[in-house]
Amino acid sequence: MLNINDIFYSIQGESSFAGYPCRFIRLAGCNIKCSYCDSKEALNSAYSMNMDIEGILNALNNAGGKNVKLIEVTGGEPLIQENVYRLFEELLKLNYLVLLETNGTINLRKVPEKVIKIVDIKCPSSGFSNRFDYENLNYINETDEIKFVIGTDNDYDFAVDFLNKEKLKTKRIIFSAVSAVMPLKKLALKILENELNVRLGIQLHKILMLK
Numbered sequence: 001m002l003n004i005n006d007i008f009y010s011i012q013g014e015s016s017f018a019g020y021p022c023r024f025i026r027l028a029g030c031n032i033k034c035s036y037c038d039s040k041e042a043l044n045s046a047y048s049m050n051m052d053i054e055g056i057l058n059a060l061n062n063a064g065g066k067n068v069k070l071i072e073v074t075g076g077e078p079l080i081q082e083n084v085y086r087l088f089e090e091l092l093k094l095n096y097l098v099l100l101e102t103n104g105t106i107n108l109r110k111v112p113e114k115v116i117k118i119v120d121i122k123c124p125s126s127g128f129s130n131r132f133d134y135e136n137l138n139y140i141n142e143t144d145e146i147k148f149v150i151g152t153d154n155d156y157d158f159a160v161d162f163l164n165k166e167k168l169k170t171k172r173i174i175f176s177a178v179s180a181v182m183p184l185k186k187l188a189l190k191i192l193e194n195e196l197n198v199r200l201g202i203q204l205h206k207i208l209m210l211k
């Protein structure tokens with residue numbers, strides 16, 4: 001069984017897959033509480049239900065996008081539920097291109113190689129920048145993505161410092177803004193000024209006012 005917050009069909013908003021139609025499975029619960037979390041409902045068990053894999057696949061069919069083979073497993077933090085690994089295997093068997101959004105604090109060793117991991121490196125303003133599991137750098141491959149959610153100048157400096165210090169196998173790096181406190185244009189200008197080879201993350205689904 002898996003504790004599920006939501007199953008829906010929308011536009012992928014925040015990775016190099018942004019803009020593509022995508023099916024989403026949002027798992028409930030998280031192991032941390034970031035200051036800016038915009039998935040608060042996913043953290044509340046009152047908004048979740050236990051479902052087996054068959055029930056999840058049925059709910060996916062009812063959610064729309066039957067012909068769409070891009071699917072994202074998100075949360076909350078999906079990897080706190082042990083049965084998520086069975087879900088990955090089932091989705092891969094059904095020939096989905098599977099994306100995983102994860103907060104970087106849980107070891108990625110057991111995630112199947114075919115799953116594309118979008119891994120957060122939490123910056124100081126989240127309150128959890130000391131929780132990244134550095135062993136995960138061994139499991140983040142060239143097709144995976146790393147995301148920094150930036151709310152302050154200090155977060156920006158932290159992210160640049162991380163990129164300078166760590167040897168990463170992927171070049172897919174995203175700088176996203178905490179929209180309430182970091183204007184997107186300010187972040188864009190900093191990226192330009194410092195000539196960083198990173199992608200400015202835009203939360204496309206929010207611009208479109210979709211889930």
Ligand code: SF4
Pocket residue numbers: 030031032033034036037038039040075076077103
């Ligand atoms: S890791 Fe994600 S879901 Fe968990 S508290 Fe932080 S922003 Fe929210």
